[in-house]
Amino acid sequence: MADTSAPLLIKRYASRRLYNTETSDYVTLEDIAGFIRAGREVKIVDLKSGDDLTRQYLLQIIAEHESRGETVLPIAVLNDLVRSYSTQASTVVPDFLSMSFEMLKQGQSKMMENMTAINPIAKMPGFEAMRAQQEAFIKAMTGGLGAQWSAPTDEEGAAPAKGDELDEIKRQLAELQSKLSRM
Known part of the structure; x- marks a missing residue:
């Protein structure tokens, strides 16, 4: 049984496929979103370089939900977030x-x-x-x-x-x- 207190390690292959190291199978962004909704922390790393890609993929999950009309972030908040990067x-x-x-x-x-x-x-x-x-x-x-x-x-x-x-x-x-x- 996997240790659910440790982050779930997901490896990204050169083909951009995401691999769940606990279950030894490929996963999608929606699968990763499901793990997070269930309370599990995830860590996504590039297999070759070892770079942590977690933030990039979490932002991509949010962007996909927002683009499907599942809005949580009001436009004013998004504008303020963009502004905060330059201040x-x-x-x-x-x-x-x-x-x-x-x-x-x-x-x-x-x-x-x-x-x-x-x-x-x-x-x-x-x-x-x-x-x-x-x-x-x-x-x-x-x-x-x-x-x-x-x-x-x-x-x-x-x-x-x-x-x-x-x-x-x-x-x-x-x-x-x-x-x-x-x-």
């Missing part, structure tokens, strides 16, 4: 995006916790079916985002304690806003 903001943007996605994930988790918390409505007939529908709706709306995102870590690489997470995120957001306002 000093390029050093701030990755941290800001990571924190924003983490806040979205935490909000989704909190909403699910609140739906399942003990309350009088939970005893109503049909509540479980309604809750399952709401979870499916939220998962569909967020593209199944959830536990597969990794939280920002401190300088030592450890995730902040649960009680301090929100304060840390607020502090980092304030710091980013300060940096952006100075630009």
